[in-house]
Amino acid sequence: MESFFNYWGKAGEAGYFHPLPCHSLDVAACGVMLLRTLPQWRQRLERLTGLAGKALENAVFFYLALHDLGKFATGFQNLRPDLLFRLQRRKSDKGYIVRHDTLGYLLWRHRLRAQFFPATGRRHRSSPYSEIDAWMRAVTGHHGEPPDEIERVLEDAFDDVDFEAAAAFIKALLELGGLGTIPQPPATLAATASWWLAGLAVLADWLGSNRHFFPYRSDPVALVDYWQEALDRAKQAIEATDLIIQPAAQGLTLSDCFAESPAGLEPTPLQHWAQAVEIPSGPALFILEDVTGAGKTEAALMLAWRLLRVNDGTGIYFGLPTMATANGMYQRLGSGEPPVYARLFQGDDPPPLALAHGRADLVTAFRESILPLDTDEPAYGDGTQPAGPRCNAWLADNRKKALLAEVGVGTIDQALLAILASRHQSLRLLGLLGKILIVDEVHACDAYMNRLLEKLLQAHARAGGSAILLSATLPHDQTRRLASAFARGCGFDFSSQDRTDGYPLATWLIDGQYHQQPMATRPEVARRVEARFAEQEAEIEDVLQQAVENGRCACWICNTVDDARRRFEELRAKHPDWPIELFHARFTLHDRLRIEQNVLERFGKESEPEQRRGRILVATQVVEQSLDLDFDVLISDLAPIDLVIQRAGRLCRHSRDVEGRRIDGPDQRGTPVLTLLAPPLDRPAWNTLAARRPAWHGCRLPQRRWPPVAGHETVARDEWFRDAW
Secondary structure, three states, X not given: OOHHHHOEEEEOHHHXXXXXXXXXXXXXXXXXXXXXXXXXXXXXXXXXXXOOOHHHHHHHHHHHHOOOHHHHOHHHHOOOHHHHHHHHOOOOOOOOOOOHHHHHHHHHHHHHHHHHOOOOOOOHHHOOHHHHHHHHHHHHOOOOOOOOOOOOOHHXXXXXXXXXXXXXXXXXHHHXXXXXXXXXXXXXXXXXXXXXXXXXXXXXXXXXXXXXXXXXXXXXXXXXXHHHHHHHHHHHHHHOOOOOOOOEOOOOOHHHHOOOOOOOOOOOHHHHHHHHOOOOOOOEEEEEEOOOOOOHHHHHHHHHHHHHHHHOOOEEEEEEOOHHHHHHHHHHHHOOOOOOHHHHEOOOOOOOEEEEOOOHHXXXXXXXXXOOOOOOOOOOOOOOOOHHHHHHHHHXXXXXXHHHOOEEEEEHHHHHHHHOOOOOHHHHHHHOOOEEEEEOOHHHOOHHHHHHHHHHHHHHHHOOXXXXXXXXXXXXXXXXXXXXXXXXXXXXXOOOOOOOOOOOEEEEEEOOEEEEEEOOOOOOOOOOOEEEEEOOHHHHHHHHHHHHHOOOOEEEEOOOHHHHHXXXXXXXXXXXXXXXXXXXXXXXXXXXXHHHHHHXXXXXXXXXXXXXXXXXXXXXXXXXXXXXXXXXXXXXXXXXXXXXXXXXXXXXXXXXXXXXXXXXXXXXXXXXXXXXXXXXXXXXXXXXXXXXXXXXXXXXXXXXXXXXXXXXXXXXXXXXXXXXX
């Protein structure tokens, strides 16, 4: 038996182990079988790598089989001295001083590379080293981060027999795969494609480390026989997951985009356009701007379904600015029979709908895992958790799983992590491969997040993905930058375009062509809002008093949690008979979810007059985006104009009669009035404002966290407010 069978790759208790060559082939088999099972992934990876058909399979087989090359180190094998002696009949004093992922890359670069690619006197630029090194770095970094660049550690970790065994294993792989030489990716695509190859290596390693499908076997076996066994087991493992991609439905109507189709449903101009606009195959970007309540979500679902059909897409991911808005979208897509999201796909068994944010596990009882939990593999002690337990943790971590699920809903930061230097970012990037990325409330991105979104769009377009961006308001310059980033990812030369004035507005980029088209909006959501200013909080109290006496519901949106809490306590102390509630992001999650549900029931689209009558909600920015709320009276602290417009969208949002009942036709509650608590507009001098601070200090503008974190609010500082003015 070959010397490389004397090395363990996985080890459990009581002397059980799995040979390193067998585990290596397990992972390679999972990678190859993912290509065979998911043709949508295969097609896009062929585009990214420049390798087609069998050439791509050969490359994935070979490189993934070398992902644990560093485990040939005696220092690693000596983590189990009993197995080292049992397999190799020797003892060693070598310690495990460097992680095995780094050891694998260093072993390749400083010892094996020269053996398989002898120096020819050519310059480095014309050699295959840089391309192959990029892919070796990608697969050896399968624990979620790239290997370190460390010099002169090989002799401290490896013995000569280790070098010989590793080289023999590579030769055996070349023979097993019928390869004359090491597969070499095209020079122009190797570095870019390595990001997605790294994600494939992580996923394949996690799947290939599950003992339920890949049990340990200590008896020797020929590689050619074990390879066929590994392929069969890999197929079973993938079939047991939620990674199977269902094709898009044959047809979709606008009424399918609602849980229950409204009576007399007529498409809005934006929805009619989404049904009719020409969509050729290839990556496409759509930016939709329309007033709040104009049906942008339904238009996005229609576009997403059409993009899935045209491009054989892998699914959809909704990115929203906060946990509250993500929860709302999750409930919205999961409602109805069958659920709204399931209507986009074929088959009676709908694909999984996953929720991705920091506390998603407390929101709903959707699937906790996608594979059986079974491992006793101990930690290595190097900061990298073994793939067995790491796989089980991942299977229960819906933040990561949501990007791999066919339909995912979550905060936008879960998608932005795909282009940041974060652990397992490559897995998130792979999860978005071929998906329709829908980002709602794009205007909520500040300069920092907008830059990250540009990078994400560029990477997504490079992989052939499409995106739909939704906003009530978006500056022309921001629209142009987002379109330009997407065009760069597609390889288009995006020159400066003449802007189109108009609102609502649809902007789209397909095949390098940039289009903009002004839209009309439906009359029932087009309304005039009267803005009134108040300088004293006492004036706001009068507005609320009048609302309660008239049996109307009111909301006061504050810029900070501290102000919301203070005002709530003061109003409750002065008016104990008022039915008043508080909603912000600093509640414990259990309480926040309960309050959020109560707010949706009392002030949502389907709320009844008895639920709304005379009620007051003091809230923060958690109510201004994506939650379908409808208030009779609205008060807001002074804020940037895009936020003011968003908040105004919660004022008389749906047509109701004077009692608050839903009706068809024009709203009967009179002209909507937005009251802004603001300093005097004729006294901008800081000294004057400071002197009047007790009257309006609650009007502080919301501060943006740097870097921002979706789903969180921050407290503004007086110094920042002063500088802003």
